[in-house]
Amino acid sequence: MKIAVTGASGLIGQALVPALRADGHDVVRLVRRTPRTADEHRWDPRHRQLDPAVVSDVDAVVNLAGTPIRPRPFTPSYKRDLVSSRVDSTTTVSEALAAAQTADPSRPRVLLSASAVGFYGDTGDRVVEEDAQSGEDFLARLCVQWEDATRPAVDAGVRVVTLRTGLVIGRDAMLVRILGLVFRLGLGGRMGSGRQYWPWVSLADEVGAIRFLLTADDVRGPVNLTGPEPVRNSDFVRDLAAAVSRPAVLPVPAVALRLALGEFGRSSVLAGQRAVPARLQSAGYRFTHGDLPSALREALGRG
Template sequence: MKIAVTGASGLIGRTLVPRLQADGHEVLRLVRRTPRAAEEHRWAPEHRRIDPALLADVDAVVHLAGEPIRPRPWTEGYRQRLLASRVDGTTTISEALAAAAADDLGRRRVLVSGSGIDYYPDLGDRQVTEDDGPGDSFLARLCVRWEAATAPAAEAGVRVVNLRTGLVLGPGAPLVRILGLVFRLGLGGRVGSGQQYWPWISLTDEVEAIVHLLGSEVSGPVNLTAPNPVTNAEFTRTLGQVLHRPTPLPVPGFALSLALGEFARSSILGGRRAVPRKLLDSGFTFAHPDLDGALRAALSRR
């Protein structure tokens, strides 16, 4: 297959590109800067510009680009950057794929496009599947618009998959770096009540799931989360065991809310007991179905 990838320099993209190349696929990396290699090609998502020829003969696009969601107060300007980077980029890719499909009706194409598990509301202990509707938080509304931006491709007959990804655990992942440091210093503990569910997935399974979805017939939203979600208290306890550190210091929820505002309330103090129903139904097998193994792999020193 000939596959174009956006966000190839990010955590997932850096692992995905060589994985696809190892399988013999031809990979084009779409970048916003000046290209530095033959397989790199420039696009300008902020201006909704891309050379139509770039996607004319591709079989698939894996679209992972977007402004990183950081643990910081969300100013109005930052919210707009988060939204625009996702909607503009996805619209650009989707419309270009739709045009390519119109010119070449014989080629079966697929768009695998990023989204987030924050699409859903916090439903407490209730399991969340792809059939559940969206929440009303800022991140939920962002995900709704992000996924809606793939409509031009879907309407043109392109198979579209929306990756509702959970917390990715892998070497170099921001969550792993931050929590690893805090816990190694003996300062770790549950956050807030600790009863909120943290839907997670190992970096290995994230990448292998994308590869699997490229070759399957699955379409629509897919939860990219491990089959065994855990509460924050369970996550904390397991991380402490892996690092052989105590976890005595709970972090008050009100303090995080004051410091980080809606980011804390939605992504840290809130939770979703999301399960990967469609992924499992399609025959995917997880390398790291349980948190202990995923954390050990993520924290291994390479």
């Protein structure tokens, strides 16, 4: 397949591009700067500009572009950037693919477009599959807009899959870097009550699932990219502490997280989703890391 990738410089993109090439695919990367290599093509998602010729002969687009969500307060300007970077990039590739599909309807095309389990809002103990309703907080509303931006491609007959990704566990993942350091210093512990579910996925399975979905012709719509066993925060920090051979005895009070991180703390740390990969598993995907301890051991170099 010929595959265009946006967000190729991010955590997932850096692991995905070489994996796709190892599979024998022809990969082009869409970049916002001046291209440096023959496989790079410039685009300007902020102004919804992408040369139609770039995607006219592609079989798939993997859209991973978007400003990273970091552990910091959601200021108005940061919120605008989070929304616009995702909606603009997704709309741009979706419209370009729709035009290509309309010009050549005999060629099957697929758009795998990033989203997040934050779509569901705080779901408490309820098990969440892909047919669940969206939540009401900022991240949930962001995900709704993000996924809706794929509509031009859907309407043109492109197979569209929205990748509702959980917390990615990988060596260079922000979550692993930050918490790994804190726990190695012996300063880790549960966050708030510790009862909130943290849906995780190993980087290996995030990449593996994307590779799988490229050719899973019967799968379309939202797919939870999460490990098969979501865990509570208290279990997450216990497993992380065990992976670095340190105790987890210093809980972080909920009030401190709310004061320090504002809405991010409320919606992304103290809330959670018991999301399971129902559609991915029913389609036949087999996980490399079916449990959190194995994913943490690999991410922390202790596998």
